[in-house]
Amino acid sequence: MPGRRSRSSEPHGMAVDDTQLVKRVAAGEHDAFAALYDRHAALVYGIARRVLDNQQQAEDITQSVFLQIWSRPQMFAGGNFAAWLARVTRNAALDVLRSAAVRKREPEMPTEMPSEIALEDQVFEQFRSAAVKGAVASLPDDQRQAIECAYFGGLSYREVAERLNAPLGTVKSRIRIGLRRLFESLHQAVPS
Amino acid sequence: MKTAHTDEMLELASLCALDALNRDERATALVHIRECSVCADEYAAALAATGGLAAAAAEQPPAALRARVLGAATARSQTSAPVSIFRRKRFYAAIVAVAAAIAALIIFGTPSNREQSWAIQCLPGATACSASGRVIAADGVLRLEAIGLSALPPGKVYQAWIIQPGGKPVPEPTFEADARGHGAATLPGGQPKGTLLAVTVEPAGGSKAPTTKPFIAATLN
Numbered sequence: 001m002p003g004r005r006s007r008s009s010e011p012h013g014m015a016v017d018d019t020q021l022v023k024r025v026a027a028g029e030h031d032a033f034a035a036l037y038d039r040h041a042a043l044v045y046g047i048a049r050r051v052l053d054n055q056q057q058a059e060d061i062t063q064s065v066f067l068q069i070w071s072r073p074q075m076f077a078g079g080n081f082a083a084w085l086a087r088v089t090r091n092a093a094l095d096v097l098r099s100a101a102v103r104k105r106e107p108e109m110p111t112e113m114p115s116e117i118a119l120e121d122q123v124f125e126q127f128r129s130a131a132v133k134g135a136v137a138s139l140p141d142d143q144r145q146a147i148e149c150a151y152f153g154g155l156s157y158r159e160v161a162e163r164l165n166a167p168l169g170t171v172k173s174r175i176r177i178g179l180r181r182l183f184e185s186l187h188q189a190v191p192s
Numbered sequence: 193m194k195t196a197h198t199d200e201m202l203e204l205a206s207l208c209a210l211d212a213l214n215r216d217e218r219a220t221a222l223v224h225i226r227e228c229s230v231c232a233d234e235y236a237a238a239l240a241a242t243g244g245l246a247a248a249a250a251e252q253p254p255a256a257l258r259a260r261v262l263g264a265a266t267a268r269s270q271t272s273a274p275v276s277i278f279r280r281k282r283f284y285a286a287i288v289a290v291a292a293a294i295a296a297l298i299i300f301g302t303p304s305n306r307e308q309s310w311a312i313q314c315l316p317g318a319t320a321c322s323a324s325g326r327v328i329a330a331d332g333v334l335r336l337e338a339i340g341l342s343a344l345p346p347g348k349v350y351q352a353w354i355i356q357p358g359g360k361p362v363p364e365p366t367f368e369a370d371a372r373g374h375g376a377a378t379l380p381g382g383q384p385k386g387t388l389l390a391v392t393v394e395p396a397g398g399s400k401a402p403t404t405k406p407f408i409a410a411t412l413n
Binding site: 083133 | 202203206207209210211212213214234237238240241242243244245246247248249250251252253254257258260261262264265266311322324325326339340372373
C-alpha cells in the first residue's frame with residue numbers, strides 16, 4: 001500500500017516522543033505538558049483559526065483542547081498524536097461553528113485511529129515546513145476550494161456542491177482527484 | 193457478502209477520509225474499505241492528504257496564550273473520570289465546592305487600561321459541557337461572552353448568576369445562544385474579588401433561584 005508502513009518500524013520522530021510526553025502528562029508532569037503545547041499549539045490554533053476565522057475563538061479552542069489533554073490524557077489511545085490532535089481540534093472548532101445543532105458534549109476525543117500511514121506521520125512532523133503548505137497551495141483552485149470547504153467548513157460533499165453551485169458528481173470528482181494529487185505532492189515534498 | 197468495487201466506492205473512500213459523508217454513507221464506505229484493497233489504498237492516501245491540509249493550516253498563536261494555557265493547567269486538577277459532585281450534593285453545597293474548585297482554576301487577566309477579563313470554564317461534573325468564553329469588565333459593567341453553547345429546547349433559556357463570597361446566587365439576565373452557539377449577557381460591575389459568575393439552564397423568563405446545576409462559571413479574582 002502506498003505510504004503505508006508498519007507502526008512498529010517507526011521508533012523515530014515526533015510520534016514516539018509525543019506518546020512519551022502524553023504518558024508524562026498523565027503522571028502530572030507540567031514540563032511534558034508545556035513541551036506538548038510548544039510542539040503542537042501552532043497546529044491546534046491554526047486549525048481552529050481556519051475553521052472559525054476568529055482569533056479570540058481560536059484561542060479559546062486552543063485552551064480548551066489543551067486543557068482536555070491535561071485533564072484527560074488517557075483519551076489519547078495511541079497512534080499519531082498530531083493527527084489525533086488535529087481531529088480533536090477540528091471537531092471542537094466545528095462544534096462551535098455548528099452549535100445551532102444540539103451537540104452537548106465535550107470536544108470529541110476520537111480513539112479510532114485510521115490505518116497506519118507513514119506519510120501522515122511525516123506530514124505532521126513537517127507541518128512547519130513550507131513544502132507542506134506549498135503542496136496544498138499547488139492544488140488547482142477548484143479542487144482546493146472543494147476540499148477546504150469540506151474540511152474546514154465541516155460540510156458534506158452535498159453541502160459543498162450546494163455551496164459551490166456545482167454538480168454533485170463534479171464535486172466528488174474534484175475532491176478525490178485533489179486529495180490524490182495532494183497525496184502525491186506531499187510524497188515528493190516531505191522527505192522520507 | 194462483499195461489496196463490489198466500483199468507481200463510486202473509490203470516491204466514497206476519498207470522501208470518507210475527508211469526513212464529507214453522512215453517517216450511512218460513512219458506514220457503507222468503511223465496510224467496503226475493509227474488504228477492498230484498492231479503496232483501502234485510496235482511503236489511506238486521502239487520509240494522509242487530509243493530514244497535509246491540517247498541517248498546512250498551522251499558525252503560531254499569540255505568545256500570551258502559552259502562559260494562559262499552562263497557567264490554567266497548573267491550577268487544574270487532573271481527573272481520570274468526570275467528577276460527579278453534582279450528583280452527591282445539593283445545589284448550595286455544590287456551589288460552595290464549585291466555587292472552591294473554580295477559585296483554584298487559573299483565571300487569566302488581560303492587562304489593559306480599559307478592561308480586564310476572566311476565563312469561563314466548564315465546571316467539574318458538567319460532563320457534557322463544551323462551552324467556554326470570557327467575562328470582561330469594562331465601562332463599569334461585566335460582559336459575559338460564551339461560545340460553544342448548545343441550542344436549548346423550547347421554553348428553556350440560559351441564565352447568569354452572581355454569587356458573591358459567602359452569598360447566595362443573585363439572578364441576573366437570561367440569554368439565548370445564537371445559531372453559532374454564542375451567548376452574551378451584561379451584568380453589574382463592581383463585584384468584590386472572589387465573586388463567582390455562573391450560568392444555569394432555566395425556564396423561559398428566568399428563575400429567582402437556580403433550578404438546575406451551573407455548568408459554566410468564572411471567578412472574578
